[in-house]
Amino acid sequence: MKVIYTDKQAEFQFLDEMNRRAGEVNFSVSESVLGILKDVSMKGDKAVREYGEKFDGACPASFEISKDEMKKAYDAADERFRNALIHAKENITRYHEQQVQKGYELKKENGVILGQIIRGLNRVGIYVPGGTAAYPSTVLMNAIPAKIAGVEEIIMVTPPLVEKDDTGNLTCRANPDILAAACLAGVDRVFLSGGAQAVAALTYGTESFPRVDKIVGPGNIYVATAKKLLFGQVDIDMIAGPSEILILADETANPRYLAADLMSQAEHDPLSSAVLLTRSEAIAKNTLNEIELQLKGLDRKDVIRQSLENCSAIMVCSGMEEMLELADLIAPEHLELMVKDPMDYVNKIKNAGSVFCGDYSPEPLGDYLAGTNHVLPTSGTARFSSPLGVYSFVKKMSYTCYTRDALAQDKDDIITIAEKEGLGAHANSVKVRFE
Amino acid sequence: MKVIYTDKQAEFQFLDEMNRRAGEVNFSVSESVLGILKDVSMKGDKAVREYGEKFDGACPASFEISKDEMKKAYDAADERFRNALIHAKENITRYHEQQVQKGYELKKENGVILGQIIRGLNRVGIYVPGGTAAYPSTVLMNAIPAKIAGVEEIIMVTPPLVEKDDTGNLTCRANPDILAAACLAGVDRVFLSGGAQAVAALTYGTESFPRVDKIVGPGNIYVATAKKLLFGQVDIDMIAGPSEILILADETANPRYLAADLMSQAEHDPLSSAVLLTRSEAIAKNTLNEIELQLKGLDRKDVIRQSLENCSAIMVCSGMEEMLELADLIAPEHLELMVKDPMDYVNKIKNAGSVFCGDYSPEPLGDYLAGTNHVLPTSGTARFSSPLGVYSFVKKMSYTCYTRDALAQDKDDIITIAEKEGLGAHANSVKVRFE
Structure with a gap:
């Protein structure tokens, strides 16, 4: 697994590679x-x-x-x-x-x-x-x-x-x-x-x-x-890409949990992405060690190894501000806030599918049981799309009912815009009602 | 302009031709x-x-x-x-x-x-x-x-x-x-x-x-x-097709208004569609006469003539029930209810972009001034899509925060489903928190 130590250029190169995974036409x-x-x-x-x-x-x-x-x-x-x-x-x-x-x-x-x-x-x-x-x-x-x-x-x-x-x-x-x-x-x-x-x-x-x-x-x-x-x-619905997790961790985070959660997404697919942002080199190192320890006991260790090598990284950042900035650029499907007072940061996340707060909200909780939807925008599409929801299965229809007096009040403005747009029959449909 | 007199087969053939206009890949x-x-x-x-x-x-x-x-x-x-x-x-x-x-x-x-x-x-x-x-x-x-x-x-x-x-x-x-x-x-x-x-x-x-x-x-x-x-x-947003209007008219409808409103959509494009459903042969004939009368004074008469010939029709139906059924099959962008007590029927329309009720709500009113949106689903897509709206420009993000006790209550169910799905690292991410 790649570790990037406070190197803006390497960070952006990694993000660029991640972004290329999105929605290409084959x-x-x-x-x-x-x-x-x-x-x-x-x-x-x-x-x-x-x-x-x-x-x-x-x-x-x-x-x-x-x-x-x-x-x-x-x-x-x-x-x-x-x-x-x-x-x-x-x-x-x-x-x-x-x-x-x-x-x-x-x-x-x-x-x-x-x-x-x-x-x-x-x-x-x-x-x-x-x-x-x-x-x-x-x-x-x-x-x-x-x-x-x-x-x-x-x-x-x-x-x-x-x-x-x-x-x-x-x-x-x-x-x-x-x-x-x-x-x-x-x-x-x-x-x-x-x-x-x-x-x-x-x-x-x-x-x-x-x-x-x-x-x-x-x-x-x-x-x-x-x-x-x-x-x-x-x-x-959206075209789903490989699964992703991004974890933001401060010094209070537990490397055992970080390792387990990174691997829970990595096991989906050799192209899955697991990224950890932290300002602590110790957290980075201990998480790497924990991955090796826990990996031995996991059935899908080959897939996990591949996706950790392919599209994953640990980035050591300068501080919380940089971590939040990178999170918005990545716009991950799943985002874990493994920091002190995680609920204080939820509102600062602009682009993510679903956010998991603190030590006892591992991402698989949301896959199965918490109640939020696990069909989430991937490949950076959280910039513009939403978790699947009730709103994904409805359609809307508008309706309008005017009176004669109300149309009389508005008719000149309608005719003015219609004629400006060169649509005489649009203007005519209002005019015939008052001839 | 084609007139179809209570002929189910001809109606469906026309609908079939209309439907083919939708979203083909070029x-x-x-x-x-x-x-x-x-x-x-x-x-x-x-x-x-x-x-x-x-x-x-x-x-x-x-x-x-x-x-x-x-x-x-x-x-x-x-x-x-x-x-x-x-x-x-x-x-x-x-x-x-x-x-x-x-x-x-x-x-x-x-x-x-x-x-x-x-x-x-x-x-x-x-x-x-x-x-x-x-x-x-x-x-x-x-x-x-x-x-x-x-x-x-x-x-x-x-x-x-x-x-x-x-x-x-x-x-x-x-x-x-x-x-x-x-x-x-x-x-x-x-x-x-x-x-x-x-x-x-x-x-x-x-x-x-x-x-x-x-x-x-x-x-x-x-x-x-x-x-x-x-x-x-x-x-x-949606891929917009040619503009469409469907009018449902009973005996109380004014053929002058029907003609004007059909032409207000027909003028957009030679492929625009204007369809009138009525149970009255007299309304059908008088509307055709009115079209000829009004057409002379309209700048875009050539476009109007083409679209009235291409993708438009007057269908004489057996009654309101058939008219409503056809309306749902057509799922028009714009639907005018030119009937007595039009507001009674709004709730019966399942598939339409925007509905205009009664003599004083001509469709161009919605294009410019009423306040409803004029970016509407075309080519039958009102079956599943909505007018453009504020909801078209937002994204949603979910969040979850569990306590240790709450996760302890749910952990066995999470592990059960994860293991059933063969995702051992998902189960592991919960297990490590209680070891």
């Missing part, structure tokens, strides 16, 4: 994804099936998993796990219910009524990856806010687990943990399909797949590219 | 835009200048317009026009101030604190097209909500008006009406540059152009494609 992936999208838009289920067989090795006879199967998976889940999910659901619900927003209506003295109505989206699709990145917690984090927003129907798609049965035939089934979480979170329908073809099926609708209004959830580069290309025909 | 445009983006990211101002000279014919010596020039344009503006803009600004401000949202904090019994902070974006770019689509009203509609949201710096880019001076040299200047509106709306800096190169300059930052967090505003296919390709490195 033209060759775009081209192959575009082919898949076209096929699905023209051939529907048939194309979804063909690509499923090609990429997953097999495709189920019927894409949809019954409600019964979801319930069975939930009932069959290990009780400890089920209770943990129930606890998580309670906390996520309580935090997100605060985000429910109502419309408003302005009634003016002259009889004019203006207003805004806020409604849940009609139908939302949640993409849940298969393989090692199949996270039941992500199902909760996506579905619960959608449910609270009043979304009428939540559709989940997830690639099949393909296995050989006793006779050597390939069979397809859903990950049971994902199904259990979907059942608890109130997902309405589940389809066994993944990749760009599943995203296309949800966008266009096919014989089997209903068309949705928004697609959320993480996925590989093909899924992400499909979402990006289809944005406009369907709404999407 | 690969050859993407390829040339990608070249421009790469050049600007590598060569900065030099590339912006070269593309400006190539596409606009000339490029100003210095991109930035001084604050003084903005103020001069404002002072020199025609008084009637300036007062109309001031009136518009007041109404837009009053409507949008209702959208200001505060964060929240939950303090739980066990000492846990969870919260959300809402902040204005740091820096926003507004793209304002040149030529005939240079609308001062659009400057107000984009800048005022950003200002209310607390955006620290608003940057406007707009292509130069290129003219020959007396000696035959090419000179560049800004559209004075746009400058006047920018001054009134509180735009901080204005740059004379347009096209994909201006969008790239705002995304990456160059020697002259500051890097922004979000880019909003309409533009041609090159501007729209640049925004779409850069989404993720910078935030964007």
Whole structure:
């Protein structure tokens, strides 16, 4: 792991490398994804099936998993796990219910009524990856806010687990943990399909797949590219990059916790980023030692080592001011304040997805249980985007009702601007009402 | 203009044609835009200048317009026009101030604190097209909500008006009406540059152009494609399609007003769409007659004729129920309720950008003066997106602060889920705190 000692130039070079990871366009992936999208838009289920067989090795006879199967998976889940999910659901619900927003209506003295109505989206699709990145917690984090927003129907798609049965035939089934979480979170329908073809099926609708209004959830580069290309025909959440943690630590921080928390993000992916800013050389050294000590006991030590080498660093800074400045430049997904009186600094952080304060708020607490959302802006996009929330699943509509007198008062100004903009028919629509 | 008489099949065929207009990917445009983006990211101002000279014919010596020039344009503006803009600004401000949202904090019994902070974006770019689509009203509609949201710096880019001076040299200047509106709306800096190169300059930052967090505003296919390709490195508003109006009219509607309002949208662009749904054949016929009568007096009659032929129709429906159903399928940008007691129906409209109620709320009222935003979802995207608003210019950040006791209560559930997901370092970060 790289250690940078109060060296502005090295700091900025590191930041520059980090920033380059964001949202680049991959033209060759775009081209192959575009082919898949076209096929699905023209051939529907048939194309979804063909690509499923090609990429997953097999495709189920019927894409949809019954409600019964979801319930069975939930009932069959290990009780400890089920209770943990129930606890998580309670906390996520309580935090997100605060985000429910109502419309408003302005009634003016002259009889004019203006207003805004806020409604849940009609139908939302949640993409849940298969393989090692199949996270039941992500199902909760996506579905619960959608449910609270009043979304009428939540559709989940997830690639099949393909296995050989006793006779050597390939069979397809859903990950049971994902199904259990979907059942608890109130997902309405589940389809066994993944990749760009599943995203296309949800966008266009096919014989089997209903068309949705928004697609959320993480996925590989093909899924992400499909979402990006289809944005406009369907709404999407952000394109998620590798996970990140940034820790700001003063002399009071415990290097054992710092090491553990850095590695908790580093284990996601060899491209994950874990950065520690501190003004104490001792903290830097002791954290490095602690990483080596704890690493031995961790299953994903190879991934952790890679991401600590690739995109991670410890930077020894001149003081808190410099640390806050760097934090805003990095705009991390997760930020831990391991300092004395951490709550005093929350308001000073401008750009971050989620902030964790003090010794007893390790970042994985937010991944699972605290109640805040774990779908957060990555790759510096916290500059302009927000955690997933109830607000991600609503749409707004404005309305206007004028009286004759009110329009008479405003008509000259409307005509003046319309004519200045060269839009005579706009002016005419007001004029005809007073001729 | 096409008239469809209670013919479900013809209705759906028409809707299908309409829907195809949405968000298709144009690969050859993407390829040339990608070249421009790469050049600007590598060569900065030099590339912006070269593309400006190539596409606009000339490029100003210095991109930035001084604050003084903005103020001069404002002072020199025609008084009637300036007062109309001031009136518009007041109404837009009053409507949008209702959208200001505060964060929240939950303090739980066990000492846990969870919260959300809402902040204005740091820096926003507004793209304002040149030529005939240079609308001062659009400057107000984009800048005022950003200002209310607390955006620290608003940057406007707009292509130069290129003219020959007396000696035959090419000179560049800004559209004075746009400058006047920018001054009134509180735009901080204005740059004379347009096209994909201006969008790239705002995304990456160059020697002259500051890097922004979000880019909003309409533009041609090159501007729209640049925004779409850069989404993720910078935030964007929606990709706007041609303007649309849908009118629902019962027997009480006045065909003169219907004709005028259909044409007010049709004049924007040969691809604009104007659709009237009514259950009265008499209303349909009289509206067609009124269109012919009024058309003669309108400057943009050629554009209007084209868009009425291309993407517009009058549909005679069986009744209000069918009209509402079709409205939700079309999900129009603008919807006029020209019926008795229009306010009774507002809540029944699921998908629309902005609804205008009754005889004295013609759609152009919303374009300029009522106070609602005129940047609205087009091409059926009202299914999932919202008018531009204060909420378009903020970002949210969550925070969590646990005590030792609170983490002790939750630790087993966190470890259970983490281990189920195969993320041992996540579990470890909790365990080390209690060893």
